[in-house]
Amino acid sequence: MRKVVGAKLHGIHVTDANIDYHGSITLDPDHCEEAGILPLEFVEIWNKHSGARISTYVILGERGSRCCILNGAAARTCQPGDALIICSSIYVDAQEIPKLNPKVLAFDRDNRVIDRLSYQVDFDEQGRYRFAIRDETGAKQPIPLKSKV
Numbered sequence: 454m455r456k457v458v459g460a461k462l463h464g465i466h467v468t469d470a471n472i473d474y475h476g477s478i479t480l481d482p483d484h485c486e487e488a489g490i491l492p493l494e495f496v497e498i499w500n501k502h503s504g505a506r507i508s509t510y511v512i513l514g515e516r517g518s519r520c521c522i523l524n525g526a527a528a529r530t531c532q533p534g535d536a537l538i539i540c541s542s543i544y545v546d547a548q549e550i551p552k553l554n555p556k557v558l559a560f561d562r563d564n565r566v567i568d569r570l571s572y573q574v575d576f577d578e579q580g581r582y583r584f585a586i587r588d589e590t591g592a593k594q595p596i597p598l599k600s601k602v
Contacts, residue, residue: 457550458572459543460488461557464501465564467535469522476525478539479514487566488556490541498527499538505530519564550574554587 559568569589
């Protein structure tokens with residue numbers, strides 16, 4: 454089994470940090486449903502501003518609020534306005550990876566969705582893995598891998 458990306462909220466901004474709560478991250482149900490993130494699901498959170506990386510579980514906030522609230526200990530790692538990457542993961546057999554199409558939502562500063570993407574893995578003519586990002590219209594956007602020589 455391999456742990457792979459299940460869904461991602463990219464660049465969502467923290468709207469509040471509530472230290473006096475039991476823990477978790479509170480997210481808008483609309484964002485979660487569209488990306489495929491479930492209530493109580495564990496997610497990884499990467500703070501683009503501070504570099505902090507934490508793990509917690511999702512609870513649902515008010516629908517349509519565009520909220521992203523860090524609760525409990527997680528509130529110490531993020532401040533309102535910080536841009537986050539929130540990623541869920543799933544476990545699959547390696548041969549199942551090409552069948553996946555994880556959803557990625559990208560956000561503006563007001564937590565409005567500005568891009569709806571999905572990841573795609575398939576194979577080239579030589580049987581090697583190939584990775585692409587699809588936008589909501591289905592157009593492929595190949596991502597070149599950069600290496601330093």
